[in-house]
Amino acid sequence: MWRFAGIRTLHAIPVLIGVTFVVFGSLQLVPGDIANTLLSMFYTEERGEALRAQLGLDKPMLVQYAIWVWNLLHGDLGQSLMLRQPVAEVLLDKIGNSLILTGASLLIVIPVSFILGTTAARRFRTATDRSIVFFAMLLASLPVFWLGIVLLYLLGVNIKWFPMSGMYNMANPGGFPDLIHHLVLPAVTTAATSVAIVTRVTRGALIDTLGQPYILSARARGLSDFRVTYRHGVRNVMPTFANMCGLQIGYLFGGAIFTEIIFNWPGIGLLLYNAILQRDVPMVQGCILAIAVVFVLANLLADIIVYGLDVRRR
């Protein structure tokens, strides 16, 4: 298993190098440059030259890339244009907040889709199965921003069960319970699509498995339906289920961007959104890089865990 983990980690390196290329290159594709953005309406050639020299933007592109990567390896992502603060410092803070949201969503996705998926498969072609499939399809086709606003309006504004923005009550912060209270709506919203996907895949895989001869033999031995499904069937679906859940980590982290904007959750998505609106290029770069890295790492982690879970490979 450790050997597999090592190899997969090595495989992730070229992907990450590719990511740095894309992120750095995307800045070059934007018309104008940072000096231009920074001076905005008051840009002139002369002022631009002075500022460019000050920021090291007058060097050749490959040299700039080398410097950027070198700084990156030292944890320096440059300075935010709007905040005049190191991008890395701001990012670290916000990644934590996004991971809280992602983690909470995952804690919803895993049990809910497991129960729904296995129940549907057990009751294959019954009314229960059909309604679960319908429900999953409904969830999958609801855009996150729409669902978010509806939940927010129904549960946050109409019946005031949950607060609807931020991580804490601003005027009167209440610590951990306050955080959980603020977390419910955004976590449910983020989880919705993933619940649908994992449910459907789990259901499909389990239906397949339940058609296998060894299941038939288990039934023939008179084992209860519950026992057949959960002890013999589900066990073989587990790697698929774990794999799907692992893949969802990256998806949830990315999907959290929309949720964060709607619920004003101070994570990396909101940071990215604000940075785009304010033309803060280094910050946008930093956010995209961070999201890409988390995505790659989450998939890596999921792969290794799935490998570890799969008894056949031990």
Add this chain to the structure above:
Amino acid sequence: MKTNTHEPGRWRCFSRRTALAAFGAAIGTAMTVTGFSFPANAQEKTVVMAIEGEPGQLDPHTHALWLTYREVYLMFESFTQQDLSVSDVEIPPIKPALAESWEVSEDGTVYIFHLRQGVTFHDGTPWNAEAAKFNFDRVLNRDFEYFYELAYNFNTWWHQDIESYEAVDEYTFRINLKQPNSEFLRRISMGGFGSAGMLSPESVKQWGNEDVSLHPVGTGPFKFVERVVNEKIVMERNADYWDPQRVPRIDRLIIRGIPDAATRELALLTGEVDIIATPTPDSVEYIQGQGMNVIMAPVPTIYLMWINFKQKPLDDVRVRQALYMAIDREGLCTYLRRGQCLPAYSILNFGGPGHDPAYQPMPYDPERAKELLVEAGYPDGFEVRVDWTPGGAGDVATVADAEWIKRDWARIGVDLKIEIFEISTYMQQMNKGMREGTGFMQLSWGENAFHWLDASISPAALPPNGFNAGFYDNPKVGELLAAARAATSEEEMLAKLHELQTVVIEEDTAFIPTHSPLGVYAMNPSITGFVLPPQHWTDLTLIDKTQ
């Protein structure tokens, strides 16, 4: 079979452990990140205000956007200030701030400021001519230890005419100008993209030019407490503020950037915030219905369309006039923007010098517009593209504006193709000048001084040196703007600006102004004393909160 029955046990065990570990880790992270905080003192009056986006750095000399100046304005002051406690004026009047009084020489080139005595910065550093000189050096003196290149570049709009300055004695500061500047006292009272606000010299020495924006120390009525990026900026009242009229009535002010308008509105309705800026036009009625107070009034914002002079047939003035006349501005304001806007016919915006509400040289007249197109040789109209942006923080529903204009122009046979860009790319495109094939770009601007025209319509601002994105090159415009700035009396300045208006709108029709949306704020009924002056920022020392 045996191995098989054994394996599931291990598997179950592993899964349970993993699940537990994951749950524990999640809770653990949450706890560490959260910490435990205690409820604030209930007796304190805390007001939470949600604005349209996250403010930038809190440095008076290098901040950008009105969003940011809303906070900078409350913490920093200049020699002069604008009186924002009155709403029924065209332009907020100038009154003394850190200078108690001033004298201006006959020829308008020497300003002597008598500084207010007994004022200290929030960190205890005394305010005097030395402190003023430190701030001017930071912006202007290349040999100064704390000279800040960015600050120099950001503030040219108010310091371009300064020749020299000196601390005459402890409380007298003298500024010599190269030429008269009709708006000097007003420009040093403004902000939004740099300002002449005074920083504590000690704070710059302690933190350095870059990091001082994380520790803002000024003389203003509010003191900086803390900032958590993307969450909040917390300020508290400065009980020792020099003007008893402007000592805040509330204890704490928390500013939150909430970019999504619907979230902002709902946060107000649920009581999570007390005041919000810029609800969407469509929701104002609903918010009022829920018992909230809505205050709206004209502010200096104006939406202008730049015209590409390199693009045929827009190089023909008759075509430009036809397009100008074919827009139903009244309808746009009444129906699309629900009465929350004023039609705009001039480049001189509401709240700025020379604005004339009756100015309407070419009223809405689609018939005449059609005739003009026939005269110009386009009886069947033509197709043209506009590059548009949903805007930055504070802009609402601008894409609908584009569709309104498309509909109006379709009536005279002009087929408008709309292409949308996000604000960042868009602004850089404006700096480079319009791309080939694009006829128009649109942007909101407008100030209560006219320096923004230098950066947008003057030949000096032709790409890549400014925002004259449509390559409008009329030397007369540059001359008139310079003459208006160098005027020694207000009458002279206004005369030049009116001449400019005639040239740009009636003779050249080089820009198509469309409308000025009102400033709109909504608040909980417990908030009293809120005043909305004709300005992009407001004086929050005036508000109070009843329990």
